[in-house]
Amino acid sequence: MRDSQSPPAVTMTETQARHRRATPTLSGVAGPISLRVCFWSFFSHASPRVIAVVFLATVACLAGYASWSWWDLLIPAIVFTVEPFTEWIIHVGLLHFRPRTIQGVRLDPLVARKHRAHHANPKDVSLIFIPMPALVFLIGGLAATFLLTTALSYALSGLSAAYAMALTYEWTHFLIHSPYRPRHRLYRYVWRAHRNHHFRNEHYWFGVTMHLADHVLGTFPDVTAVELSPTARTLGADG
Numbered sequence: 001m002r003d004s005q006s007p008p009a010v011t012m013t014e015t016q017a018r019h020r021r022a023t024p025t026l027s028g029v030a031g032p033i034s035l036r037v038c039f040w041s042f043f044s045h046a047s048p049r050v051i052a053v054v055f056l057a058t059v060a061c062l063a064g065y066a067s068w069s070w071w072d073l074l075i076p077a078i079v080f081t082v083e084p085f086t087e088w089i090i091h092v093g094l095l096h097f098r099p100r101t102i103q104g105v106r107l108d109p110l111v112a113r114k115h116r117a118h119h120a121n122p123k124d125v126s127l128i129f130i131p132m133p134a135l136v137f138l139i140g141g142l143a144a145t146f147l148l149t150t151a152l153s154y155a156l157s158g159l160s161a162a163y164a165m166a167l168t169y170e171w172t173h174f175l176i177h178s179p180y181r182p183r184h185r186l187y188r189y190v191w192r193a194h195r196n197h198h199f200r201n202e203h204y205w206f207g208v209t210m211h212l213a214d215h216v217l218g219t220f221p222d223v224t225a226v227e228l229s230p231t232a233r234t235l236g237a238d239g
Helices: 014-022 035-042 046-064 070-095 110-120 132-149 152-176 185-199 212-217
Strands: 100-102 105-107
Touching: 035 152, 046 132, 046 152, 070 110, 070 152, 070 212, 110 132, 132 152, 152 185
Parallel strands: none
Antiparallel strands: 100 105
């Protein structure tokens, strides 16, 4: 049986093949690299820096707010609890959205296009992070949602948790696609599942930071029971 971490034999479009040949790999080195190197490389990119600044600014506002209590931990607890399902829904419904035309209007969101390109070339560092337009929308949308629906202290607590999870998502996704190799059991579990999603079958293992939703919703099968998918690199679209 083929190793579950090896890419399946699939047919890519010529556009995807050219894109894969033209883009750089994550590190430019063949072997594993240290976690410290990955950390500084991670923060050399715009998306992590933007999220980190917004997160720290939100925490600073929360720390300076005069009226908050232990009840403010309730909102972050909810955010952390729903995070696995949020990742699953976004991954399945938006990132794997297949382009279609409805009443003459072409529907193909930016994040879906970028995600198809990411599957075509998983080592292209420019495709690992949340696209900047989508990130700006995410940050602003979260701020508007929390600030308009709850008390200020609860909103700041919830935003701190949401931005922390966004940064954790970016870091985990970046690390999985880097030459860094897992040394601990928990990270190996996350690393292997995401590799299976890319290189064995794109219809399973949708979580990135955690896989609770995959287990609950039946998308975390035994890898030996899953066939190699011919569309793992294309997501069934020409992109």
